[in-house]
Amino acid sequence: MTGIKAQGEKRLVLASGRAHPELAKEIAKELEIDLLPTSAYDFANGEIYVRFEESVRGTDVFVIQAHPAPINEWLMEHLIMVDTLKRASAKRITVIAPFYPYARQDKKHRGREPISARLVADMYKTAGADRLISVDLHTAQIQGFFDGPVDHLMAIPLLADYVRTRVDLDNVTVVSPDTGRVRVAEQWAERLGGAPLAFVHKSRDVNVPNQAVAKTVVGQVEGRECVLIDDMIDTGGTIAGAVQVLMNAGAKDVIIASTHAVFSDPAARRLAESGAREVVVTNTLPITADKQFSQLTVLSIAPLIARAISEVFEDGSVTSLFDGKA
CATH class of the missing domain: 3.40.50.2020 (Rossmann fold)
Structure with missing residues (x-):
């Protein structure tokens, strides 16, 4: 099937949002697979529709989305993709957010302020994400905001x-x-x-x-x-x-x-x-x-992300990518 790489009983799927298709294609090339065929578009009022064109039942899905401006639009699309995969019975869903949204709002500087980086982590979890991969988080404490494994890649x-x-x-x-x-x-x-x-x-x-x-x-x-x-x-x-x-x-x-x-x-x-x-x-x-x-x-960060995907899929060590240096 398109976009699927098998290893014994496990199957790897790579899905991508619309924000940065060039990066997703580079990662897919590194992994020697195709991206999961996806239909995504906006309704007239700005609502986002997503449908995956192939079954993901029982698969290990990695869903990547960049978060440039307008960041809220791409974050919402990412969350909808995760929810779609969850409802389509994906076995494990790993969110890849190379640039973590709202990373600068990781603590309260004054009273009556949000901790938006924590809110984003909660939204990913609620949508159905099991794991998170990101690159050079603004602060390391963001790893603790997500209730699940977090792989913090370093550039x-x-x-x-x-x-x-x-x-x-x-x-x-x-x-x-x-x-x-x-x-x-x-x-x-x-x-x-x-x-x-x-x-x-x-x-x-x-x-x-x-x-x-x-x-x-x-x-x-x-x-x-x-x-x-x-x-x-x-x-x-x-x-x-x-x-x-x-x-x-x-x-x-x-x-x-x-x-x-x-x-x-x-x-x-x-x-x-x-x-x-x-x-x-x-x-x-x-x-x-x-x-x-x-x-x-x-x-290009694509080779690093592709290697991290392979390590996670094969139950290897992401830390080994950095010679044990965090």
Whole structure:
């Protein structure tokens, strides 16, 4: 049957939403299967209809959806697909959300605020998901929000292996855009041969979304190649400001590396004009032509997700993909 890979009594099925079909096709190619034939469309009032064109009874289904803007539409489609699979008697349903929706709302900063990342996890579970796979969660605590197994994939090996070919390892400094990502920066430094660390001090007004002001850099960056890392780039204001702080501090040049290219306007323009030599991201989210620029390099996350799917399907170890490093 189309889209099914058998292993003894088990059968693997890969289904995809409409948000990022290119990534789903790459993953299917890596797995050497076809995507499950699916009919999906919107009614005039915006309601979403989904039907799978082949039986999934008794199968191990992995259902992938990217979550670019409009994020609420694609999240709803994802939930409907999971509900459809549950009602079609799939044996196990694994949600693949490379960019986890609402990940930045993982805790209450003030009173009377939601914890929307937990709500999303609850909705996936209620819809019928048994397992969750995601890439570079904004905070590790999100793993505890889902009542079931969570496989937290990391793009650091993919990004760092590429960046190693673009810098002088004897003259590179890893820079965190804030103190909250220093632990991730340490992992980067280890993969770049024990590079020294620096971080940019910034301030943020909790009343104003998508705005943070980069102020000073803590650490030695003068005359050095700086790798500025983050998990996501949204409007690009914070990361572009950090590039400017580094250049003002005497950095030789800057490479930006980030997993999730949200790229809300005017991110592409800000990054192109930031002074960074290169901006390296993955394709966890679709990057349309209007969001691309000359310094942009996009690496495919498909092989990593495909390997994780294989490990889960074969009851192997997802941790083994990272040499035991979480």
